[in-house]
Amino acid sequence: DIQMTQSPSSLSASVGDRVIIPCRASQGINKYLAWYQQKPGKVPKLVIYAASTLQSGVPPRFSGSGSGTDFTLTISSLQPEDVATYYCQQYNSAPLTFGGGTRVEIK
Amino acid sequence: EVQLVESGGGLVQPGRSLRLSCRASGFAFGDYAMSWVRQAPGKGLEWVGCIRGKLYGGTTDYAASVKGRFSISRDDSNNFAYLQMNSLKTEDTAIYYCTRDEGATAWFVDHWGQGTLVSVSS
Numbered sequence: 001d002i003q004m005t006q007s008p009s010s011l012s013a014s015v016g017d018r019v020i021i022p023c024r025a026s027q028g029i030n031k032y033l034a035w036y037q038q039k040p041g042k043v044p045k046l047v048i049y050a051a052s053t054l055q056s057g058v059p060p061r062f063s064g065s066g067s068g069t070d071f072t073l074t075i076s077s078l079q080p081e082d083v084a085t086y087y088c089q090q091y092n093s094a095p096l097t098f099g100g101g102t103r104v105e106i107k
Numbered sequence: 108e109v110q111l112v113e114s115g116g117g118l119v120q121p122g123r124s125l126r127l128s129c130r131a132s133g134f135a136f137g138d139y140a141m142s143w144v145r146q147a148p149g150k151g152l153e154w155v156g157c158i159r160g161k162l163y164g165g166t167t168d169y170a171a172s173v174k175g176r177f178s179i180s181r182d183d184s185n186n187f188a189y190l191q192m193n194s195l196k197t198e199d200t201a202i203y204y205c206t207r208d209e210g211a212t213a214w215f216v217d218h219w220g221q222g223t224l225v226s227v228s229s
Contacts, residue, residue, distance in 0.1 A: 001171060034215035034216070036152070036216070038152075043204065043219045043220075043221060043222065044144075044152065044204075044216075044219055045219075046215065046216060046217055049209070049215045055217075085151075087151060087152050089152075089154070089215060089216075091213060091214050091215050094157070094168035094213050095154060095156075095168055095169065095170045095171065096142075096154045096157070096213055097154060098144075098151060098152045098153065098154060099151075100151050101151045101152070
């Protein structure tokens with residue numbers, strides 16, 4: 001099975017900061033990577049798929065990059081409404097797997 | 108509008124069984140893979156398994172943690188997906204989300220249900 005690693009498990013940044021969230025796969029997954037945002041008490045929401053394609057309706061301050069084993073989700077200018085936990089997921093091969101998540105907080 | 112509504116959650120004793128249902132609407136159900144994702148209290152997301160769409164023959168895949176105990180099925184005539192959970196363990200306690208994959212095979216999730224809570228306890 002492919003293991004997805006997200007570190008750090010949490011980070012704190014100021015409003016307006018650029019935030020970079022890393023995700024690493026235990027083996028190459030091409031660009032079959034998605035990012036989800038889960039706000040406290042809410043259902044997860046798709047943010048990015050195919051490593052860098054922005055889901056419809058998601059603000060353009062979110063972007064994704066990477067291929068193979070190393071990926072990042074970037075928030076170009078952190079907003080208060082971006083406080084959430086972000087999960088990466090590989091869909092290169094079953095069983096699909098999620099990373100452990102990175103919680104983003106406002107400093 | 109895509110809607111996914113889960114039902115069937117509740118409190119169950121270890122070793123017992125439970126079946127979750129997911130009623131889908133707003134899309135051509137048989138054309139899409141359906142997955143179940145769970146989230147234990149205060150923990151992250153865990154992919155449970157999926158059932159592919161008719162293009163892929165409705166085949167299934169499961170996470171190692173539930174393989175042999177859980178099974179997923181679908182009723183394309185009535186737009187339902189099911190998660191049959193047998194030999195439940197306390198560590199299966201979680202919110203279970205029914206999800207639609209963006210495609211006929213196991214893929215990323217583009218729609219989520221609201222979830223149903225399963226509590227396994229004596």
